Amino acid sequence: MREYKMRRGEYLDDRIEDMEATVEDYFGLISGTEKYKGSELYVVEEPSNAVFKRVTVGTVEYSGKKNKVALDIEERPAEEVIASGDVEAAEEAVSLKNDFLEEATGRDAKARRDSMKRDVEDDEVPDDVS
Numbered sequence: 001m002r003e004y005k006m007r008r009g010e011y012l013d014d015r016i017e018d019m020e021a022t023v024e025d026y027f028g029l030i031s032g033t034e035k036y037k038g039s040e041l042y043v044v045e046e047p048s049n050a051v052f053k054r055v056t057v058g059t060v061e062y063s064g065k066k067n068k069v070a071l072d073i074e075e076r077p078a079e080e081v082i083a084s085g086d087v088e089a090a091e092e093a094v095s096l097k098n099d100f101l102e103e104a105t106g107r108d109a110k111a112r113r114d115s116m117k118r119d120v121e122d123d124e125v126p127d128d129v130s
Contacts, residue, residue, distance in 0.1 A: 001036060003060055003068040005115065007106035012059055012067045016104055019059055026100045027055045036060060036070055050086040051075050051093035057100075069104045073097060 006012055016022050020042060024030060028048035033040045034056055041058035054074040061067050081090055098109050105112065
């Protein structure tokens with residue numbers, strides 16, 4: 001499960017008023033929920049895109065901090081996608097994920113990548129530095 005933070009000064013509730021409807025628009029009918037860090041996330045067992053096997057997505061709420069979007073997408077193996085003739089679905093899958101995350105966070109793919117790199121670098125403190 002990967003969590004994505006909002007653009008500075010923005011809040012998830014302002015960007016996406018109805019998470020359930022937004023998830024269904026992008027990924028398909030919600031089949032249930034799943035607990036993650038005390039929050040209920042939506043589960044799509046039969047996503048509308050043929051590349052996705054299962055999608056878990058929703059709002060992770062933090063006390064005293066901004067909420068984040070959590071997203072986990074299980075994908076079918078590339079060989080299986082190609083064998084079933086769903087190559088166009090693979091291109092659409094990338095767009096669906098990126099479009100959803102940009103709508104939710106206000107950050108494009110490059111900005112999300114850069115932010116995650118900074119988070120990893122901040123976590124890497126050398127042993128001799130306290």
